[in-house]
Amino acid sequence: MMLINFLTKNSPVLIPILYLSMGLLIPVIAGGRRHRLAWPTIALVILIGLSISIFNIFAVIDAGKPIHYYMGEWVPPIGIEYVLDHLSAFVMFVLNVVAFLVIIHAKDIVRHEMPGKEVPYYGLISLMLAGFNGIVVTGDMFNLYVFLEICSLAVYGLIAAGEKKSLVASFRYLVMGTLGACFYLLGVGFLYLTAGSLNMADMKAIMPYIYNHPTTIIALAFMALGMALKMALFPLHGWLPDSYTHAPSTSSAIIAPTGTKVGSYVLIRILFFIFGIKFISEMLPVAHIIAWMGAIAIIYGSVVAIAQKELKRMLAYSSVAQVGYIGLGIGLANPLGLIGAVLHILNHAFMKACLFLVAGNLRFKIGHSMISKFNHSIRKRMPWTMAAFTIAALSMVGLPPMAGFFSKWYLVMGTIKNSNWIFLAVVLISSLLNAVYFFRVLEKVYMKPLNSGSPEESDENTKPTEVGLQMLVPTLVLAVGLIVIGLLNALIVKGILAYIVPLAGM
Amino acid sequence: MLNYTLGHYGYWFTLVLMMLGLYGMLLKNNLVKKLIGMTIFQVSIILFYVCSAVKWGGKVPVLDPVIGAADPSKYINPIQHTLMLTAIVVGVATTGVAFALVISIYKRYKTLDEVVLLERMKNDNDAD
Amino acid sequence: MIKRDENPILALGGRVISPFIMLFALYVIFHGHYSPGGGFQGGTMLAAAVLLVRLSAGSDMGELQFKKSWGTYLGAVGVLIYFGTGLVAMLWGGNYLNYEYLPLSFPANENRAWGILSIEIGVGLAVMGILAAIYDDLVEGEPNAWNA
Numbered sequence: 001m002m003l004i005n006f007l008t009k010n011s012p013v014l015i016p017i018l019y020l021s022m023g024l025l026i027p028v029i030a031g032g033r034r035h036r037l038a039w040p041t042i043a044l045v046i047l048i049g050l051s052i053s054i055f056n057i058f059a060v061i062d063a064g065k066p067i068h069y070y071m072g073e074w075v076p077p078i079g080i081e082y083v084l085d086h087l088s089a090f091v092m093f094v095l096n097v098v099a100f101l102v103i104i105h106a107k108d109i110v111r112h113e114m115p116g117k118e119v120p121y122y123g124l125i126s127l128m129l130a131g132f133n134g135i136v137v138t139g140d141m142f143n144l145y146v147f148l149e150i151c152s153l154a155v156y157g158l159i160a161a162g163e164k165k166s167l168v169a170s171f172r173y174l175v176m177g178t179l180g181a182c183f184y185l186l187g188v189g190f191l192y193l194t195a196g197s198l199n200m201a202d203m204k205a206i207m208p209y210i211y212n213h214p215t216t217i218i219a220l221a222f223m224a225l226g227m228a229l230k231m232a233l234f235p236l237h238g239w240l241p242d243s244y245t246h247a248p249s250t251s252s253a254i255i256a257p258t259g260t261k262v263g264s265y266v267l268i269r270i271l272f273f274i275f276g277i278k279f280i281s282e283m284l285p286v287a288h289i290i291a292w293m294g295a296i297a298i299i300y301g302s303v304v305a306i307a308q309k310e311l312k313r314m315l316a317y318s319s320v321a322q323v324g325y326i327g328l329g330i331g332l333a334n335p336l337g338l339i340g341a342v343l344h345i346l347n348h349a350f351m352k353a354c355l356f357l358v359a360g361n362l363r364f365k366i367g368h369s370m371i372s373k374f375n376h377s378i379r380k381r382m383p384w385t386m387a388a389f390t391i392a393a394l395s396m397v398g399l400p401p402m403a404g405f406f407s408k409w410y411l412v413m414g415t416i417k418n419s420n421w422i423f424l425a426v427v428l429i430s431s432l433l434n435a436v437y438f439f440r441v442l443e444k445v446y447m448k449p450l451n452s453g454s455p456e457e458s459d460e461n462t463k464p465t466e467v468g469l470q471m472l473v474p475t476l477v478l479a480v481g482l483i484v485i486g487l488l489n490a491l492i493v494k495g496i497l498a499y500i501v502p503l504a505g506m
Numbered sequence: 507m508l509n510y511t512l513g514h515y516g517y518w519f520t521l522v523l524m525m526l527g528l529y530g531m532l533l534k535n536n537l538v539k540k541l542i543g544m545t546i547f548q549v550s551i552i553l554f555y556v557c558s559a560v561k562w563g564g565k566v567p568v569l570d571p572v573i574g575a576a577d578p579s580k581y582i583n584p585i586q587h588t589l590m591l592t593a594i595v596v597g598v599a600t601t602g603v604a605f606a607l608v609i610s611i612y613k614r615y616k617t618l619d620e621v622v623l624l625e626r627m628k629n630d631n632d633a634d
Numbered sequence: 635m636i637k638r639d640e641n642p643i644l645a646l647g648g649r650v651i652s653p654f655i656m657l658f659a660l661y662v663i664f665h666g667h668y669s670p671g672g673g674f675q676g677g678t679m680l681a682a683a684v685l686l687v688r689l690s691a692g693s694d695m696g697e698l699q700f701k702k703s704w705g706t707y708l709g710a711v712g713v714l715i716y717f718g719t720g721l722v723a724m725l726w727g728g729n730y731l732n733y734e735y736l737p738l739s740f741p742a743n744e745n746r747a748w749g750i751l752s753i754e755i756g757v758g759l760a761v762m763g764i765l766a767a768i769y770d771d772l773v774e775g776e777p778n779a780w781n782a
Contacts (some may be wrong), residue, residue, distance in 0.1 A: 174604055175541075320529060
């Protein structure tokens, strides 16, 4: 009973401090000769984080309105507060569940790819999750910058752990990511100059008084630019393909579904919850610009993904396209578009995690993931992995009842409501382009008969050498989860996402 | 107009530093020079915040027994300084991580020049 | 790096000044709420005292003062002091980092002062440990007269 009281009272703050403290304690618990304890510790920690985030979702649905938590019991706007509303709880749940499934998959492949570096690697994963969860739950603009930098530094370390071309990719991401965070900080500085407060809810109340100031317009421009860079929206996506391709398999699998999503979450917060729809449509047409950048990103990402020879690089460019969907949904600035964007956060996280875990399985068993070298012996050797790949690919294309269809459906309805026929055409054509590059892989694996005569398809290559159960189960859970989320999407939208719309002021 | 422009000289310096930092990041080939450009950019933002905290006739925000605490307009705004302490720490940590990366890049590719580095990366078939 | 035999004045000067820098850094940490100062400033000065010996008198002299392996541990201990204060405040009934609920036997306002002091000490130790650790990691493996 005391535990439930403690949890209810302190729930918003527990997850960031849990991950932060564990990031420090993992090298202590698993130091020296006890390095085999590192993986069970991080798996247990993420499990605890996942259960607290599920508890948070039910607490928010119960309360019906946002839960505020004052750090040190200093009342805002003097103090820092943590706000748990439906959007925060939803994104926090998505982050934790994807992290949990990827960590279960990670044990053997981390030992295989980075021997001897497991303990600092898991510590960095814990710090990265602390940063992500802190970004999602905080209600103070400068506290968001601090958590943004915490997670970014951990991500630079995680990407560089591959020790080959990933070092240069991580360096490039470091320079660009710091630039983005500095732009965000400059925007917060301008906003503090005019408004005098750093609290998000307070800023929303002050915004009508500073509506006509040029400083507010500049602040919006800088903050949106910084967050677009973190989110890898079209012209600012240059760091993403190299980082996701050369990073170790687990790093890609845990960063790709979550890293750009927190950038989109911050963009939603800035545009809708702080500045409001009227400002972003009239004073500075940021919504329009972001919608166009999203649309161009969708086409560009899909077209360039078709040209890739390697699976992880193709998935990286596909991520650029999917972030374009979220950008389009944000830029439409109507309820259906927002619901489509937030639902796509969930769907894309599951889809990309499943696809990158499949790529990790392939690298573990076959040693490479070059599409040109795939042949149909894979479908005999790793049948379950390729089944998961097929489900995730169909979901990315947008076939019902898989989850990807429903977020595209909401986006299409949003574009119809605004009468943006060009965006409608973009979303529909992009499904076709997605089909092209995914079906290319499926054709190489599935579409040839088994005994068609060339020497490397002899019998001993077709013995099943599927990955072990520990790596297979998360892949399959994510794939089945896509079908489940697709079937239950009405429940998700009515139960959680519909409450975000009035909070966003629409 | 001239008074306004000259009075806000701190912000003009911020602009100059920011542009110098961007120039370093974009146009220099050496990795360490790019890092120096990034650091200059971060410092320009720190300068911006600190410039925005001053008031006419304000004193350092330490409680003065003569003036007392009754009138807050006699002290300059301490919030921006507090925020910039955090930003400086973040800059130090980023610089630490960046230098660790630069040293690892040098150990592997034996060069710090970006053009030569990209050439050697193309021939690096050991990686994927 | 300069060779130790060539510059005894620099080496001796660094070793003599370093304790005074540490003492002043301690003053800066403890007077953070009376005068300009606080955790981060004091921590940086402590790190400067450690790094001065390493730069002027060499890494083996620095090992005698502050071992290389202590850096990350001290950093972690500092952060855990910070986290621990907040956790104690949370477990004794208040919100996170609400120092009024710390189990010290002072009236409520003074509890807050002691809470802030412990936070500042944690931050100072963390900054010192991490800056020393960054320097040690960056010079590891460099050929040096005494760093082999």
